[in-house]
Amino acid sequence: MLTSRLPWPLDKGDKLRAYHQLRALHEHHEVHLFCLVESPPSNEALKALGEVTTSVQWSKTRWISRFLRMLWAPLSSRPFQVHWFYQSHAAKQISELLPRLKPDVVYCQLIRMAEYVKTHHEYPRVLDYMDALSAGVMRRSLLKKWFSRWIYQIEATRLAKYEASTFDYFDAHTIISVADRKLISHPEKNSVRIVPNGVDPDYYLANSIPSESSQSTLRTIAFTGNMSYPPNVDAAVRLANDILPLTKTDQLKLIIAGTSPSSKVKQLARDGVQVTGWIPDIRWAYQQAELFVAPLRIGTGQQNKILEAMACGVPCITTSHVMSGFMSEHGEQASLPPLILADSDAETARAVDVLLHDDQQCAKLSLSGRQWVEQNASWHTHSLKLVDSFVHSSKLQIH
Secondary structure, three states: OEEOOOOOOOOOHHHHHHHHHHHHHHOOOOOEEEEEEOOOOOHHHHHHHHOOOOEEEEEEOOHHHHHHHHHHHHHOOOOHHHHHHOOHHHHHHHHHHHHHHOOOOEEEEOHHHHHHOOOOOOOOEEEEEEOOHHHHHHHHHOOOOHHHHHHHHHHHHHHHHHHHHHHOOOOEEEEOOHHHHOOOOOOOHHHOEEOOOOEOHHHHHOOOOOOOHHHOOOEEEEEEOOOOOHHHHHHHHHHHHHHHHHOOOOOEEEEEEOOOOOHHHHOOOEOOEEEEEOOOOOHHHHHHOOEEEEOOOOOOOOOHHHHHHHHOOOOEEEOHHHHHOOOOOOOOHHHOOOOEEOOOHHHHHHHHHHHHOOHHHHHHHHHHHHHHHHHHOEHHHHHHHHHHHHHOOOOOOOO
16 A cells, blocks of 8 residues: 555544555455655554554655755646655655565555556556545635635646546546545546545544533534644634624534644634644544534545544534535435535524534434444445455456
């Protein structure tokens, strides 16, 4: 497996996906990890990853190489992020590693890592798009100032072309959601296999973390995520500044929890709004909350935070945009999670007020959300779909 980041600690969506897939695959297969790192992995990270892999190899990014590549990137047709993550010394390491390992399959997470293996035709390769990155960047451009919007739109156009052109170099493909698969511009996109995100339900149900809500008169709602990721930043700002003032519930508190909060997110902290930054156990945030509110309007894929909140038994209010990431291949309504949908600021505020005053509905949503996760969102179940994508590649003979 090739990843653009060390999948530990589990503070970003791509890290979560990589780690849990490694863990499930390692139960029955020999799994070797190669990743790019900003600094050498800690002993804690190596220990954690050593439990879910056969070996871990890494390549430290060189900032001078990255700087030089970005200088001429505007003259290239490849996406800026492909240039950002490509390192010639890492490519050499991979080229030397492959013939030593002779892997049955090379699994590449995200198109930004595709350059490293797309011409190694002697090995079966599977590409995990994860999301339609081009669509996500285009959506972000709509929220940017006019003087920076054009850069995002150029990158979105490059990404769309690269997503399509890279397709044919790989023997099989995976993606998180049907909604994202529809956005890949390739005539054979329907052959891309859906491998959703998941959670460990037992981990999130654990009640070892004390809740503070029972010791306070405040009513508490929460939002979590990587707080430097633009879709999360946009949602957090909207939640604190636009939605919270419209609610009519007295003594309402908002917890915004997650790693690397941007300056915009940090500025939201005030009476009634707690910005935690990184916390050692994200379950704490869910267990303080009576409701989980995720007013996301940009971004792609399937939201881990929604799965985690439901696994903790916290009722969720989110948007139609988020719900689209849960649509099945055939669009069955019965397979959708029990989420309360609200797209406008006023609708979201109204939903918060209604649920906070309806204990019966909250209890129903709590139970049904937990049950949905147990039946539909186990990492182990989804990893079987991943192995299935390996097997169905024309070159693979994995049993």
